[in-house]
Amino acid sequence: xxxxxxxxxxxxxxxxxxxxxxxxxxxxxxxxxxxxxxxxxxxxxxxxxxxxxxxxxxxxxxxxxxxxxxxxxxxxxxxxxxxxxxxxxxxxxxxxxxxxxxxxxxxxxxxxxxxxxxxxxxxxxxxxxxxxxxxxxxxxxxxxxxxxxxxxxxxxxxxxxxxxxxxxxxxxxxxxxxxxxxxxxxxxxxxxxxxxxxxxxxxxxxxxxxxxxxxxxxxxxxxxxxxxxxxxxxxxxxxxxxxxxxxxxxxxxxxxxxxxxxxxxxxxxxxx
Amino acid sequence: xxxxxxxxxxxxxxxxxxxxxxxxxxxxxxxxxxxxxxxxxxxxxxxxxxxxxxxxxxxxxxxxxxxxxxxxxxxxxxxxxxxxxxxxxxxxxxxxxxxxxxxxxxxxxxxxxxxxxxxxxxxxxxxxxxxxxxxxxxxxxxxxxxxxxxxxxxxxxxxxxxxxxxxxxxxxxxxxxxxxxxxxxxxxxxxxxxxxxxxxxxxxxxxxxxxxxxxxxxxxxxxxxxxxxxxxxxxxxxxxxxxxxxxxxxxxxxxxxxxxxxxxxxxxxxxx
Numbered sequence: 001x002x003x004x005x006x007x008x009x010x011x012x013x014x015x016x017x018x019x020x021x022x023x024x025x026x027x028x029x030x031x032x033x034x035x036x037x038x039x040x041x042x043x044x045x046x047x048x049x050x051x052x053x054x055x056x057x058x059x060x061x062x063x064x065x066x067x068x069x070x071x072x073x074x075x076x077x078x079x080x081x082x083x084x085x086x087x088x089x090x091x092x093x094x095x096x097x098x099x100x101x102x103x104x105x106x107x108x109x110x111x112x113x114x115x116x117x118x119x120x121x122x123x124x125x126x127x128x129x130x131x132x133x134x135x136x137x138x139x140x141x142x143x144x145x146x147x148x149x150x151x152x153x154x155x156x157x158x159x160x161x162x163x164x165x166x167x168x169x170x171x172x173x174x175x176x177x178x179x180x181x182x183x184x185x186x187x188x189x190x191x192x193x194x195x196x197x198x199x200x201x202x203x204x205x206x207x208x209x210x211x212x213x214x215x216x217x218x219x220x221x222x223x224x225x226x227x228x229x230x231x232x233x234x235x236x237x238x239x240x241x242x243x244x245x246x247x248x249x250x251x252x253x254x255x256x257x258x259x260x261x262x263x264x265x266x267x268x269x270x271x272x
Numbered sequence: 273x274x275x276x277x278x279x280x281x282x283x284x285x286x287x288x289x290x291x292x293x294x295x296x297x298x299x300x301x302x303x304x305x306x307x308x309x310x311x312x313x314x315x316x317x318x319x320x321x322x323x324x325x326x327x328x329x330x331x332x333x334x335x336x337x338x339x340x341x342x343x344x345x346x347x348x349x350x351x352x353x354x355x356x357x358x359x360x361x362x363x364x365x366x367x368x369x370x371x372x373x374x375x376x377x378x379x380x381x382x383x384x385x386x387x388x389x390x391x392x393x394x395x396x397x398x399x400x401x402x403x404x405x406x407x408x409x410x411x412x413x414x415x416x417x418x419x420x421x422x423x424x425x426x427x428x429x430x431x432x433x434x435x436x437x438x439x440x441x442x443x444x445x446x447x448x449x450x451x452x453x454x455x456x457x458x459x460x461x462x463x464x465x466x467x468x469x470x471x472x473x474x475x476x477x478x479x480x481x482x483x484x485x486x487x488x489x490x491x492x493x494x495x496x497x498x499x500x501x502x503x504x505x506x507x508x509x510x511x512x513x514x515x516x517x518x519x520x521x522x523x524x525x526x527x528x529x530x531x532x533x534x535x536x537x538x539x540x541x542x543x544x
Contacts, residue, residue, distance in 0.1 A: 013423045014427075015427035061369075061370060077384050078384075080384060081380070084377050087377045091370050091377075092374075094370050095367055095371070097333075099367070101333040101359075102359075102360050105363075106360070110353075112350075112352060116353075151285045151286055151287070151321065154287075255322075257349065
């Protein structure tokens, strides 16, 4: 039985590229068992094939190089078994991350669908909104740059393990809105996915981790074309229903149209 | 409010590299909304940021480029929601593949641990072995090249959606073994993971999909140093226990030592 194989034979038998084998040699992950001094040709022994199997599988599934090196340089088989088994930690992390991604994509789709439905409502409507985990930009000033600031905050909070929940908006000053219909922004907020907590402290003291309570809200949507009219409608609703004590009002950005986006005014009536 | 951003600003705000943005432009995934004819500088508008969000998320999670293009070139928001939602198919495939990988790594660890334990048994021992799904190389001839052939078969069957179960070996001729202790190989087998069926027909008619039944087996391990002695022991066991009607005997390769591998003889006694 032939026990030593050229790099080409080894590649073919193991369904792997020659380039990959050369790379594993270069990074000291798997050295050929024999190199012809005259020709410089690399040869692999048959007992190296199981290592190629392990590298192939592990690489496919994002096992870190460091772990692979640990596995392949082990002296005894018990440790090898233990090391191969420990890969499940990396695989579980990836599985969790894919589940989170599913949740996020579903959330984007829901946000778009909700937005498209909401903008068809002409008058004010009531709805129960679940509790929202938020990051509040407390010293929020420059309204026009919110889209930009919120992305910078998102990048920043991502490092802390928070995942953006695809909802953002502003808190507005209640008396000003009730009296004049002006939206005077007091702070901005970004909603984060449920149940996720920062793994590291947030890097800026300008952010406050908070929440918007579950409650009964009276809402209306508007875009730049119908803003004045819609705001008058919700002011009227609040007056007619003698709603005077209002803890907070928020303006949430909708996903109905990226070029002419609508917003939803959400007036908190009472907790639920 | 500033509505158009240089490629550098766009990259910074969206926590993405300039190279990535250039690449998306090149492959027509996301073209800048404006290019200065004199300088050639690219500019992005703020309403393109949501597309960058979608690309970033999708890319991270292996959504195919084709799907991404579909999403980004859609005319209406309902389709966009539907398309984003459809990504779950790709994510589920990846999750399944990671679960399979966990199972495979666990199986490697188990095989090594079983091998290390089994080689410590001196005499014959009995054990119940579960049903094994196998590919049988029916016209198996060249014993010495089994390691190589099996890898070629593995590569071939992988295309058919079969995953190697980290066990391989040979069927041996029963009368020859009982009478002379010679291992005359009649065919080779490769075990595949439970529950996986070929998605495509296997490409070679030389392979037969079959199974080794669950049953009570009498086993012994050997390596090249103790082979003769161990084979005598199991022959003795079969004689002493008047075991005459033997349907099949297999020799399974162990994972105790890649340089001086042991094998386990498995004599099928009766189904269970």
